[in-house]
Amino acid sequence: QQFIGHFKGKNYLKDAVRKQAWCMLLQGEAKKYTEKMAMVENIGYTNVGIDNEAETEAENRLIPNPTLLKSRLLFDGGYYSEATIQLEKLAPERLKLEEQVEKQYRLARIAQKTGETEKARAAYIKTIEMGKNLDLYYAANSALLLGNIYEDAGEKELAMDMYRQCLSFDFHTYRGSIRGLAKQHLSRLE
Known part of the structure; x- marks a missing residue:
């Protein structure tokens, strides 16, 4: 959350939000995972592979x-x-x-x-x-x-x-x- 709130760059934000979503999923919170993944499409850019992967996961709307x-x-x-x-x-x-x-x-x-x-x-x-x-x-x-x-x-x-x-x-x-x-x-x- 610190990174997302204070980072001034444009890369790695999608992946950071996705990792928060993963934490929720691993805690058995599939609904919260889905809600957090919906935020991925509205933050950062897809200039780096890891952010691109995060956005693709969000767009597919498939729970891993x-x-x-x-x-x-x-x-x-x-x-x-x-x-x-x-x-x-x-x-x-x-x-x-x-x-x-x-x-x-x-x-x-x-x-x-x-x-x-x-x-x-x-x-x-x-x-x-x-x-x-x-x-x-x-x-x-x-x-x-x-x-x-x-x-x-x-x-x-x-x-x-x-x-x-x-x-x-x-x-x-x-x-x-x-x-x-x-x-x-x-x-x-x-």
């Missing part, structure tokens, strides 16, 4: 799965085992396709961060396959990160294939940064 959200926040804080525990609570048959893809993506990210490269590879491949036709960033970022894994392993052709695949996806959230990184890696390898 609280367990996936909690896992995401735990991961972002470096609490990988706790994030995994949250993901293990989610039965795939009870999730929408978008949630299944997000779960798979988060498992891949955790595996990569904890040094389980083969597990990360398999999970990224599964994320790409499951999410390739969705307007979400998970498949594209999985291709980018899988390309990084291949590049680190000296598998140049596989890395280039993944970077090209990343560029082939149609998505909006984090589009500029993900595609920019894929282009950088690709131009360096060509």
